[in-house]
Amino acid sequence: MNQTLPRWIDVGLLPLWNLLVALLVTGLVVLAIGQSPQQAFALLLQGALGSARGIGYTLYYATTFIFTGLAVAVAYQAGLFNIGGEGQATFGGLGVTLLALGLGSVLPAPLLLPLLVLAAAIFGMVWALVPAYLQAWRGSHIVITTIMFNFLASSLNVYLLVNWLRPGGNMSVESAVFADSARMPSLHSLAAICGWELPSSPANLSLLLALLICAFVYWFLWKSGAGYALRVVGSAPRAAHFAGINPRLQVLVAMGLSGALAGLAAINEVSGVQGKLTLDFVAGAGFTGIAVSLMGRSHPVGIILASLLFGMLYQGGVEVSFEMPGFSREMVVTAQGLIVLFAGAMASVSKPAFVWLYARTRTQEASGG
Amino acid sequence: MDEIALGSIIASTLRVSTPLLLCAMAGLVSERSGVVDLGLEGKMLFAAFAAAAAASVSQSTGLGLIAAISVACLLSVLHGFACVTHRGDQVVSGVAINMVAAGLTVVLGIAWFKQGGQTPPIDATVRLTGLIPAWSEPAQAIADLGPWVGQWVAAIVGHGLLSHNLLVYLAFALVLLVWFFLEFTRPGLRLRAVGENPAMVEAAGVSVARLRYGALLVNGLLCGLAGSYLTLAQNASFSPNMSAGRGFIALAALIFGKWKPLPTLLACLLFGFLDALAIRLQGAVIPGVGEVPVQLIQALPYLLTVVLLAGFIGQAQAPKALGQPYLKER
Numbered sequence A: 001m002n003q004t005l006p007r008w009i010d011v012g013l014l015p016l017w018n019l020l021v022a023l024l025v026t027g028l029v030v031l032a033i034g035q036s037p038q039q040a041f042a043l044l045l046q047g048a049l050g051s052a053r054g055i056g057y058t059l060y061y062a063t064t065f066i067f068t069g070l071a072v073a074v075a076y077q078a079g080l081f082n083i084g085g086e087g088q089a090t091f092g093g094l095g096v097t098l099l100a101l102g103l104g105s106v107l108p109a110p111l112l113l114p115l116l117v118l119a120a121a122i123f124g125m126v127w128a129l130v131p132a133y134l135q136a137w138r139g140s141h142i143v144i145t146t147i148m149f150n151f152l153a154s155s156l157n158v159y160l161l162v163n164w165l166r167p168g169g170n171m172s173v174e175s176a177v178f179a180d181s182a183r184m185p186s187l188h189s190l191a192a193i194c195g196w197e198l199p200s201s202p203a204n205l206s207l208l209l210a211l212l213i214c215a216f217v218y219w220f221l222w223k224s225g226a227g228y229a230l231r232v233v234g235s236a237p238r239a240a241h242f243a244g245i246n247p248r249l250q251v252l253v254a255m256g257l258s259g260a261l262a263g264l265a266a267i268n269e270v271s272g273v274q275g276k277l278t279l280d281f282v283a284g285a286g287f288t289g290i291a292v293s294l295m296g297r298s299h300p301v302g303i304i305l306a307s308l309l310f311g312m313l314y315q316g317g318v319e320v321s322f323e324m325p326g327f328s329r330e331m332v333v334t335a336q337g338l339i340v341l342f343a344g345a346m347a348s349v350s351k352p353a354f355v356w357l358y359a360r361t362r363t364q365e366a367s368g369g
Numbered sequence B: 001m002d003e004i005a006l007g008s009i010i011a012s013t014l015r016v017s018t019p020l021l022l023c024a025m026a027g028l029v030s031e032r033s034g035v036v037d038l039g040l041e042g043k044m045l046f047a048a049f050a051a052a053a054a055a056s057v058s059q060s061t062g063l064g065l066i067a068a069i070s071v072a073c074l075l076s077v078l079h080g081f082a083c084v085t086h087r088g089d090q091v092v093s094g095v096a097i098n099m100v101a102a103g104l105t106v107v108l109g110i111a112w113f114k115q116g117g118q119t120p121p122i123d124a125t126v127r128l129t130g131l132i133p134a135w136s137e138p139a140q141a142i143a144d145l146g147p148w149v150g151q152w153v154a155a156i157v158g159h160g161l162l163s164h165n166l167l168v169y170l171a172f173a174l175v176l177l178v179w180f181f182l183e184f185t186r187p188g189l190r191l192r193a194v195g196e197n198p199a200m201v202e203a204a205g206v207s208v209a210r211l212r213y214g215a216l217l218v219n220g221l222l223c224g225l226a227g228s229y230l231t232l233a234q235n236a237s238f239s240p241n242m243s244a245g246r247g248f249i250a251l252a253a254l255i256f257g258k259w260k261p262l263p264t265l266l267a268c269l270l271f272g273f274l275d276a277l278a279i280r281l282q283g284a285v286i287p288g289v290g291e292v293p294v295q296l297i298q299a300l301p302y303l304l305t306v307v308l309l310a311g312f313i314g315q316a317q318a319p320k321a322l323g324q325p326y327l328k329e330r
Helices: A007-032 A037-049 A052-077 A085-103 A109-138 A142-165 A187-193 A206-223 A225-235 A237-242 A247-274 A285-295 A300-323 A330-345 A351-368 B003-032 B040-058 B061-085 B090-113 B138-149 B151-161 B166-184 B186-196 B198-203 B208-234 B246-256 B261-281 B294-309
Strands: none
Touching: A007 A037, A007 A330, A007 A351, A037 A052, A037 A300, A052 A085, A052 A187, A052 A206, A052 A225, A052 A247, A052 A285, A052 A300, A085 A109, A085 A142, A085 A247, A085 A285, A109 A142, A109 A247, A109 B294, A142 B246, A142 B294, A206 A225, A206 A247, A206 A300, A225 A237, A225 A247, A237 A247, A247 A285, A285 A300, A285 A330, A285 B090, A300 A330, A330 B061, A330 B090, B003 B040, B003 B138, B003 B151, B003 B166, B003 B186, B003 B208, B003 B246, B003 B261, B040 B061, B040 B090, B040 B208, B040 B246, B061 B090, B061 B208, B138 B151, B166 B186, B166 B208, B166 B261, B186 B198, B186 B208, B198 B208, B208 B246, B246 B261, B246 B294, B261 B294
């Protein structure tokens, strides 16, 4: 089939259309449970963007999604599906916690925070490198192994929290609270130093880190030789082979970087917001990363935009569930699933229609002019 | 270990294995036809919700089962529409189904029943009860059977094997049926062929898409039964995310069983046994070892699957065309 579309339709219009379809179906679900989609949508926008506090929460959610979204994207550029962001982020959290509890009382924040970032990245990387090694050298499928590794990380987290990290006499299953030097400073506290008054929100310095990492990933994938090799393996494995690129090594590079990115999500959640390790702090963000990467077309710029979108959905969804009785915040998970369905699995369903429309307008222009 | 402990661990192994078994068979049929199914978890969850919602509202077991199977089949057809008809990514579609199921069951549950996502409890008369309900108490089974066959046999057979509901036995029968279907029938042979070499099947004049949709419908039926088991037999109502990863354990069992029905049955029994053991050993202290790390036992299915997939204990060979969309040649 010869389907040629200009870039702005293929990369811009088509994903937007798929997003619209997914949101329309979500609207139908809202209608089906007897609520008003218009009211829900207005409340969602109001909750996510209507106040400085709402924007702060939106940015906090977006920060985590940038990390998990980039993680999926980097693996995808190498032709791999990393479904294990959840486990890699959990492992990143373990790394942050061990270091924060061990050195929190010794090191000052300017020394400790970079170490925490490093620990999150390295722990996430290690948890992704094992499936990568098994895929590259032992032939096990990365999708299955990373799923299994999600469960393994979660079991390990429960075990460590229950048996080792929980302070004695504590009923709730969580670690001791970190020292102040292990906490990522929040944006409102930083603003206060500069003399600006911002309402308190969980948005923290990790947001800046996320944006820097976006720039790094862009540079790595499109400007560096190593990133080029990675993308060649992803888009043309045979060509890569003939060009002397070792595909096994690229699996390690891609998954290592991917896992490190997912691990960094823990910086935002554990060091930035919670200040302690909790049972399920990732809370599905690894899977949201899949949706983010699909919407953002595995490109850092797209991922920032998609993360903001999902940040708005999550923050707005919470507000809507407060305002509208009978409306649960799981509507956001539903919307997320529908977005993955329409913008991911069924992304090419509407493509023929666009090809037809485009060809039609072209011929009309030609005959008209 | 006494006879009561042995009988009850057999009984709980069978109870825990049943939904795994139904789900694993569902995945097996779909994956042998070449369609990856990561949506087992979501389909089972949604089916469990449908069964609980329909059964508690209509007070009818049959309607509960029908609702569960219809919902699961609908999701399977959606998977087929995305992946078979439009050749979308099968992994992505499965992930989407899981998300939609996890979200929508709670959304609908809260909107319809207003109990924080739970369904109202299902009446005991509507639920599936054991064939011989009294024997679900080991003591009763021993009292009834003991004088005839002895304490041990009474506990193992009476309580362990015969105290279950119809779905448990159906699940085991279905394994044999799936095995017979795949090994000895013409459609079964074609289904296996389409998972290995779809072009050849197409050349023989059989529609690849139709076969794969057929496999997905069987998959929906089995997922529907698995979901029904969760709410009509094992629990008395639906609660959010109650499938709790069973769909993925079933997937692991399917891989551990090397995509073959009888080994998959054994894998399900093994994983079910580990689960039953973990529940039993909760807080137990073994002399010299200390408290048993229950999390380790619960993580064993995943660990074993990873080790097997890596080829350290035999080699798991997936169907050759698994996960590849088929483009009909023109």
